[in-house]
Amino acid sequence: MENKIPDFLLERTSSETYARVRGKLKTSFIEKSIYHLADVIRTGYVQWETASRNDFLQKVDARVKVLFLLFYAVIISLKRDLVSESLIGSFIFLLAVISRLDIIVLYRRVIFWSFIFGFLIAFPSAFNIITQGEIIVPVARFSKSYSFWIYHVPQEIGITRQGMLGVLMLTSRVMNSLALSFLVLSTTSLPEIVRALKVLRVPDSFLMIIALSYKYIFIFARTVEDLYLAKKSRLAVQASNAEARRWIAGRIAFIFRKTRLRCEEIFKAMLSRGFADTVRIYRFRRLTALDWSTGICFFIIGILFLWI
Amino acid sequence: MHIPDGYLSPQTYVPLYGASFVFWSIALKKLKKELSTKHVPYLAMAAAFSFLIQMFNIPIPGGTTGHAVGAGIIALLLGPWTAVIAVSVVLIIQAIVFGDGGITAIGANCFNMAVVIPFVSYGVFRLMSGNSKSGKRVSIAAFLSGYAGLTLSAFVTGLQFGIQPMIATGADGRPLYAPYPLEVALPAMVLEHLLLFGIVEGVVTVLLLRYFLKNETDMIYALSVKGS
Structure with missing residues (x-):
């Protein structure tokens, strides 16, 4: 099936324009980081897109799939x-x-x-x-x-x-x-997988931590990507490796401060919505005939694999 | 460092799941007590930060770049128990979403990177820095904490690989899981971390700690605990 995300958004463009000079900073640390960050964001979106289709495994309940x-x-x-x-x-x-x-x-x-x-x-x-x-x-x-x-x-x-x-x-x-x-x-989005982990008796607060951090990883990944793009756009001359390392240390500290601030904001938002120290994941929908039959089939085939 | 599925036998990955579970339970209980209702957003943001630290490629001498695991510096900034949960959450997300590290190996990976590194790094830092709160001694302690944490974690991983041919072999004597014996797995894992990756981790730890020492000393858990 054709991916719904336009192809040009999935393309990886290269803009490595800086020359290699011995002892001086190559832009590779910027390029590599941008590439890495873009890959994280891309993986998340593509997974979400394929998981939201209406095909066989996508229709099966996440608990069965977990x-x-x-x-x-x-x-x-x-x-x-x-x-x-x-x-x-x-x-x-x-x-x-x-x-x-x-x-x-x-x-x-x-x-x-x-x-x-x-x-x-x-x-x-x-x-x-x-x-x-x-x-x-x-x-x-x-x-x-x-x-x-x-x-x-x-x-x-x-x-x-x-x-x-x-x-x-x-x-x-x-x-x-x-x-x-x-x-x-x-075939399953991460929030669904996280919720489904409840069948393994993983505490709700731990599931909430995973779900929340997953969401903010993408938000902050965009922030870090912007930091690198801004740096790249301002880089007219070559900088030394030491200077690059100092810049990175500063950016990591900036992200650290941002996460601390965001923690306060999220906590206030939770309180304003009536949070009272109990994390409770919403109830699951009832398992359908398809979920049961698929689960039973998977179980029987699994036992056969164990037996052979 | 992420162990994929297929390298560890059930005799290894099941007990390591158990060991990690013990640390997760203690960490969650401890942090819930300390932070009360705030522990969920606090740990979620710590985990997000822990993930993002690995996104920064740092130029290292020789013309290449590397990234840190970051578990050591997180232990210094936020405390070892927070690091246990933060790094574990990152490892679980990496295994589930990005396929970095196996599903059966989540327990082992969490034990090696989310338990060993934070506690070793934190312990080494406290031991080496003594009563100092700044200066050369703290920088050396920070470097050694990052270096020792990662190297010891590599040692533990090498040990887990190396015991596989002893505990799981087929009828014809061939190893069923990680194929290298201790005398190969251990030096292979430890040497590269002793000579390269450990140094990168140490340098990142010093760089970050020095930045915080210069600008926001009160944000460093390892130093604030010392002062109280």
Whole structure:
């Protein structure tokens, strides 16, 4: 489905116009921060947009989805073979398709992070220096083996079958966990997820803290972005790194002061609306037939995954 | 530093959820008692600040930039118990919204970054600064507090990774979770923080503390507690 947010708003423009000079400030700290902040704001809006559609998982109650997320995250962490992980991965993919999510966007993100956190980090462990076993890809051979303190380098170095299986297992587990998280995140807005955490008996005040801070993270992220844009627009000559660090320290302190002030304002607003020391999250709507049937299906399929 | 799903076995992430839960409960109870009705907006804004601190990319010598975790400076500015809740909320939001850190690893991540860093940083600062309220000694204490907090947190994370091949292996002996043994995981995690990230964290902590010392000393919890 076409995203409702216009494409030009999702585009990332680059305006890195300053030259690299040794010992002098590059604008990269400004660019990186603006990019980082824009990404935070963008992620929040895109998530809200995909979650507000009227497709399969979007229609399911957030409590069912939160329990599904936790149950399946545990199942993924418990499975010890590639076949089970592949089946779980296919099930998550199917759910993403019937929820009409943008599969390319979703899986590009999943594959990228799985490659970094799963494959790339774990790959060196496939060698027999880390994981002993049957060598399937010999890489190097020395005249003798070497030992240094607690470390041992064998005469022949290579990728072992056991090591490679371990890497693939870890990568598929990371990939399934990420796909599962992104699936639920793309079909549920954070305020709904936070409210749904009540089924896990998380105290209302803690949920309120999460919901409130989430809202203000976006408000302050805009403020910080404006600070950087203002700095960038005023930067006619290069500044030293030390000067940049002093400026950043000042801006962080400014944000700190702003959060303290906002805390007072929010508290006064809460009092003016009759807040009397009891945080109470509103009651949930009744679960529909779709919620129950989806929840039961997820539970049965989960048990099957645990059993196989 | 954020541990993704799949690296920790249930034998590790379940107890760490429990440990974090204990700290969250104590922190919430303590802060509710101290702040009364104001604790919700106070902690929410502390969490927002904790998130935003990570948005500032700071130029570091060598031509690159880095950002701080910020848990140490938050412990100095707002107190370690406030930092426990503020940083935990940030880690939960990061895991839920941005996919930074796993769902099963939320307990472990909160323990490593929202419990270890604030208490170590706060403890080191109080110990090193002694009775001083300004000057070189406080700056050194601030640097060491940021440095030690992050490095010890990396040590604890490395320990959690390193014990996985001992406690969770398949029938053929292959590790089922984080594959590196202690002798690899621990130096890998600790060395990079000892030599680089710890220094960045220390520098950010000094920079911010010095700014507050110069302009708003009364806003620093670690110094106001000392004075009372």
